[in-house]
Amino acid sequence: MTNGITNPASVPDITLADGCGIPQVGLGVLRIDDEGVQPVVEEALAAGYRHIDGAAGYNNEGGVGRALAAAGYTAGEARASLWVTTKLRDSEQGYDSALKAFDRQLGLLRLDYVDMYMIHWPTPFDWRSGETWKAFVRLRGEGRVKTLGVCNFLPEHLERLHAETGEWPTVNQIELHPTWQQREVVAFCKAHGIAVEAYSPMARGSDLNAGGGTIGRIAAAHGVSPAQAILRWHIENGTVIIPKSVHADRQRENLDLFGFALTPEEHAAIDALDGPTRAGHDPLTFTYA
Structure with missing residues (x-):
């Protein structure tokens, strides 16, 4: 650490099943408006973040794109050093609609490709993940997406997707924090080579x-x-x-995790905090339209 700036090389990559390496710490940009997100992303890049996690449903991809352009991360070596994730809006699931949506999203982000494209919610009451995934595979084949992921999928949804497409996603992004550990979901993902990504990693602060x-x-x-x-x-x-913060000092703090380690007893004490209550939405009923 120097002046609160983290060397990006100090943040390890998690190697995914397809060989892609995703930086283990990223910046989430949920609930930041399109104008406000640009300085937040620029500050994060300056602090050493090389992983930005966005979504169409956050309604701020344009602001993220402006930040990437202003900071010089839309092309060349700088772009190659950065991991950018975005997610399909649930209302745009389906083959043709996903392809059309992706074109729009890529334009807003001012990029030639994204590192990961994700299905945002499984919407089992209006299941279109199989057809959506086929569009994702096409985008991957065209080189406009590096790897394919899902969010909020329970084991039954992962199995259904695999049955329809023959593929497992490389990442499942789920609500995960000390009081909501989703151990069955995590175990299923690990058994099938699916990396687990945690949003709300502190339960929006309540787990502190x-x-x-x-x-x-x-x-x-x-x-x-x-x-x-x-x-x-x-x-x-x-x-x-992917902890979210709009404050530069907190962003730096959230990245500064590699100079200490928990003892086995401390780690077990946090394991023991698991509880029955999620902070967010139920994947069986929710859609992020």
């Missing part, structure tokens, strides 16, 4: 006080923040994380 001070005590023992203690737990689990 989990366990009656457990997180705080662990953090104090290492001279780090409660957020860093939780994020380090994710790192040690091999999970990809």
